Structure formats: C-alpha cells, structure tokens
Amino acid sequence: MAVERTLAILKPDCVRKDLIGAVVKQIQENEFKIVSLKMVRLSKEGAEGFYEVHRGRPFFEDLTVFMSSGACVPMVLEKENAVSDFRKLIGATDPAEAEHGTVRKLYADSKGENIVHGSDSPENAGIEIAYFFPISELVQMHK
Ligand code: ADP
Ligand code: MG
Numbered sequence: 001m002a003v004e005r006t007l008a009i010l011k012p013d014c015v016r017k018d019l020i021g022a023v024v025k026q027i028q029e030n031e032f033k034i035v036s037l038k039m040v041r042l043s044k045e046g047a048e049g050f051y052e053v054h055r056g057r058p059f060f061e062d063l064t065v066f067m068s069s070g071a072c073v074p075m076v077l078e079k080e081n082a083v084s085d086f087r088k089l090i091g092a093t094d095p096a097e098a099e100h101g102t103v104r105k106l107y108a109d110s111k112g113e114n115i116v117h118g119s120d121s122p123e124n125a126g127i128e129i130a131y132f133f134p135i136s137e138l139v140q141m142h143k
Contacts, residue, residue, distance in 0.1 A: 004082040005035065007128035009117035012070035015039075019107055020073060023116060026103060030089050032082065036137050037075035044068045050131055062112055074132040083125055086118040 010023055028034070042050070047067035054060050079085060091102025095114055098105035108114040119125035129138070 001080045003078055003080055004122060004125075005076055005078050005129060006082040006086045006119045006122075006125045007117070007132065008075050008077050008086060010073035010075070011113070011115055011117060012066065012072050013109065013113040014107070014115045015071050015073060017107070019115065023103055023107070027077065027089070030085070032077040032079045032086065035076040035078050036133050036139070037073065038132075038137070039071050039073050040132070041071050042068045050128070059112065066112060076129050076133060076138060083119055083122050087120065090116050090118050 008027070010020055014020060014023055024034075044064055047064040048055065048060075051060065051063055051067070054063065077086060088099075089103060091098025091104040093104075093114060094111040095104040095108035096111075098108070103116050104114050108116075119128050
C-alpha cells in the first residue's frame with residue numbers, strides 16, 4: 001500500500017472547545033504525519049463550495065452556517081492508507097453511532113457538530129486538499 005494523503009479539518013466546535021491539541025495528539029499517536037496545517041475562517045460561500053456535493057440536502061444550510069461560524073484547522077495528513085485509516089480514527093458521522101475511542105465518540109456533541117472532517121476517497125482527498133492548500137504549502141517535510 002502506497003503512502004497516501006487525506007484532508008482533515010478540525011471544525012469550529014473543535015476549535016471553540018479548545019480541543020485542537022487533544023485531536024492533533026490523537027492523530028499523531030496514530031502515525032499520521034502532518035504535511036501542512038493552518039487556521040482559517042471560511043466564509044459562508046467558502047463552506048458551500050467545500051460541501052458542494054451536499055447542496056440540496058436538508059442539513060446543507062445548518063452545515064454551512066456552522067462551518068463558517070468560527071475558525072477551523074484544515075490539515076493534510078500522510079500515511080499508508082491515510083484516507084480509510086483516518087475515517088476509522090474519526091468514527092461514524094453521528095457520534096452516537098461512532099466506535100468507542102474514535103475522535104467523534106470522544107468529543108462530538110451531535111451529527112451536525114462532529115469535531116472533524118475526513119476525506120472519503122483518495123480522489124476527493126486530492127480535490128479537498130487543493131481547496132485549502134496551494135502547492136507551495138505542501139512541502140515534503142518528512143523525506
Ligand atoms: P462525513 O463528515 O462523515 O463524511 P457526510 O459527508 O455525510 O459525513 O456529511 C458531511 C457533514 O454534514 C457531516 O460531517 C455532518 O457534520 C453533516 N451532516 C451529515 N448528515 C447530517 C444530518 N443528517 N444531520 C445533520 N448534519 C449532518
Ligand atoms: Mg463526507
């Protein structure tokens with residue numbers, strides 16, 4: 001299995017609850033390398049663009065209001081099998097259904113405010129990484 005990249009976002013609830021450090025620690029303890037990381041505040045339109053595939057869903061308005069409600073921390077993670085391993089680490093979308101020990105089970109309040117985003121396929125990871133990070137911010141740190 002080749003080394004792969006995924007996009008993670010620590011969502012505004014994670015930042016507001018002062019959980020950046022705890023979640024980054026858990027990510028690093030699970031052998032993901034941080035390739036790039038920053039703090040940004042999405043506009044409403046920026047959040048809509050990121051979640052374009054969900055436009056028209058009943059939760060789209062609440063989701064994009066929430067994602068633009070405060071700072072978030074996008075980061076690019078690298079690991080063998082990063083996309084699916086990160087989805088395993090964060091757990092199910094609804095924290096009530098997430099496995100014990102996952103980020104969402106540990107910290108999330110609800111399906112709408114669930115602490116963290118993770119790309120769902122290598123193809124989408126590429127698109128989502130490019131949404132936040134220009135090539136110049138994707139330096140090879142771990143060679
Ligand atoms: P995931 O983030 O696990 O990939 P989805 O891509 O299906 O989940 O949805 C994107 C985000 O939209 C979720 O993380 C969650 O914050 C929100 N969301 C999804 N489904 C619902 C729902 N039924 N009610 C409220 N919020 C939802
Ligand atoms: Mg998704």
